[in-house]
Amino acid sequence: MKHYYNPMSRAALTDWMLKELDIKYEQISIDLTRVTPELIALREINPMGKVPALVDDTNVITEVAAICAYLADKYPEKKLAPDMQSSVRGIYYRYMFVTGNTLEPALTLAVSGFEHPNPATAGWGDTSRVISTIESMTPEAAWALGERFSAADIVFGGLLDSLVRFGTLDASAKVIAYVERLRKRQAYKEAHRALLDL
Template identity: 35%
Template sequence: MAANDIVLYHHPWSRSAGVRILLEALGVAYRIEHVDIQAGQQRDPAFLAVNPMGKLPALVHDGAVVTEQVAIFIHLADAFPAAALAPAIGDPLRGPYLRWMAFYGAAFEPAVVDRAKQRPPLDRSTSPYGDYESMIATLAAQLGRGDYILGDRLTAADILWGTGLRWTTGFGLVEATPVLRAYIDRVTAHPAFARAAELDAPLVPATAEE
C-alpha cells in the first residue's frame, strides 16, 4: 500500500495520538499531515475543508474522509483484518467490542469532561452516561474480568481505552485505581505505543520539555 492511501491529520497532543498508535499496531503505511493546534491551524480553511468541526483526528483513506475518534478506530481495524484487532461480523465478541467502543465516546468522555468542568449533575433520564460513579464502576468491573476489555484478547478497543485512560489518569481527571493502572500498563506495553512516541517526538513543541 502506498503511503498516500492513508493520511492522518495529527498532533501528538490531540486525540489523533491514539490513531497513530493504532496505525502502528496495524502495521500499515500512512502519511502524517501535521496540524499545529498551538498555532491554530485546526481553524485554517485548508483543514476546515477536511473537517468543518476543526477537530483532530481526521483521516483520509483512499479518498474517503473519516472523522470522529471512535469511527476512525472502527474503520481502520475493520479495513485491515489481517492484524486481527477487531472481531469480525459474526464473531460473538463483535457486539461487546462495538459496545465498548461506543461506551468510550458516548459515556466515558462526556462524564469525565462534565466532572472536570464541575458541571451540575444531569438528570439520569437525560444524561447520556447516567452519572460518573456508575460509568466508572461499569468500566472497572469490565476491566477486572480479564487482561483486556474483551478478556484475554487485545483489540483496537484496548488501544482506544489505553490511550484515553493513560491521558486522563495522568492529568488527574480519573483516579488511577489499581485495576485501571494495571490495565493501562498492560495495554501501553504494546510496541506500537513506543513506536508512535518515537515518531511523534519531533512534533512535540520544545516547550513541552522545558
C-alpha cells in the first residue's frame, strides 16, 4: 500500500488514519513546489496532482474522506467504522462527507472574501449555516459517534483542527474542547509532527 503524502497538506489526515490503524504502508513524500519524479508519478495516478492519494494493489483512492472510509472498511477489526448493519452507519456517513461537500467549499470561499451569490442554490449554503452545522455536529463529549473513536473523528475533527489552528473559525468552547481531545491521541501527534514542530 502506497500513501502519497505531504505533511503540510490534507494528507496529514490520511496519515493519521493509517497510524490509528497501525498497519504497514509505504509513505511517498511529495514536494508540491517543484516537478519531481514522485510528483510526476502522482499525476499519473491522480490527474489533479493533489495529495493524499492511496494506491492499494490496483485500487487508486483519492480524497480524504474516501481514503478514510476505504481503510476503515478494509480493516473492520480495527473498529474505526460502525458495522455495515449498524443504526449509526448513516450518521457516520454524514460526518465523513459533510466536510468536503459542504463545510470546506463554503469556508474556502469565505476566507477568500467571497459568498455564493445565491447560497440557496449552492450545495454548501452560506457561512452562517455552515457554522451552525459545525456547532450542532460537534460532540459535547467523547467522539462523533459516542464513546468509540472512529474515522469520522479524523475527517470531521481533522477539518475542525485545521480551522482552529489557522484561525479560520471563531470556534466555540465546545469545538475547542473536541479539538483538544483529538490532539491528545498518539496517532494524531505522530501524523502532525511537522505542524507540532513549527
